[in-house]
Amino acid sequence: MALSSLLSLLKTTRVELYTLQGDATAAMSAGFVVTPRKVLALGAHPDDIELGCGGSLVKLNESGCQLHAAIFSRCSDETPDEPTLRAREFELAAREVGVKRPLLFDFPNRELPEHRHDMMHEMEKLQAMVEPDLVFIPFLEDPHQDHETVARAAARTFRRRETILQYEIIRYGSHSFTPSLFIDISATLDRKIAALSHYRSQFKRRAYFDEESFRSLARTRGAQSGYDYAEGFVVYKMFW
Numbered sequence: 001m002a003l004s005s006l007l008s009l010l011k012t013t014r015v016e017l018y019t020l021q022g023d024a025t026a027a028m029s030a031g032f033v034v035t036p037r038k039v040l041a042l043g044a045h046p047d048d049i050e051l052g053c054g055g056s057l058v059k060l061n062e063s064g065c066q067l068h069a070a071i072f073s074r075c076s077d078e079t080p081d082e083p084t085l086r087a088r089e090f091e092l093a094a095r096e097v098g099v100k101r102p103l104l105f106d107f108p109n110r111e112l113p114e115h116r117h118d119m120m121h122e123m124e125k126l127q128a129m130v131e132p133d134l135v136f137i138p139f140l141e142d143p144h145q146d147h148e149t150v151a152r153a154a155a156r157t158f159r160r161r162e163t164i165l166q167y168e169i170i171r172y173g174s175h176s177f178t179p180s181l182f183i184d185i186s187a188t189l190d191r192k193i194a195a196l197s198h199y200r201s202q203f204k205r206r207a208y209f210d211e212e213s214f215r216s217l218a219r220t221r222g223a224q225s226g227y228d229y230a231e232g233f234v235v236y237k238m239f240w
């Protein structure tokens, strides 16, 4: 093949994958992208994962992927009268999206940067146990120090042939997130919202935590990508 043709093919493929004029599933079945089999979603707090990639997890689960999810703080300080409340909410929400055995570590809320080394040690154990081929992490530039710490620790830990996608957590200060990959969640948005509805402690407590926010963000990402509803991601690394 002439070099110009090869470059043209690569350019076309890249356009399909990254501007998403094409269908990601078609790209996968065409062999451009390795179809994930084992998926690991990492979050700092209960609700991070469902907010960021809940619809995609349901979709991956329905396509036969094995799902694993872990959070690093139980946020027991936020509900002192009921310290296990947020942990229980996470267990219900994670099961709702298809995670059979949600994992919870107990690092202190808002102090994750001071525990980065120990968190990486736990991530190494997860890497050995799960052997994921797709890892969802928070946005590396998320202004929340706990989200950023989980993201940076994961980017350093998962250095094998894992695809790493950064997800979006809607909250104040998260406006700099610009997605480069969109996953169609039109068929799974309702399950995502059902999962988020388990976080009873968060409704009314946080300005961004309501069904209208969840739907409008999904609709915005859908409008940007030609789907009815979508979740947006920033690719950290990907192999094809």
Ligand SMILES: [Zn+2]
Pocket: 044, 045, 048, 147, 169
């Ligand atoms: Zn969080």
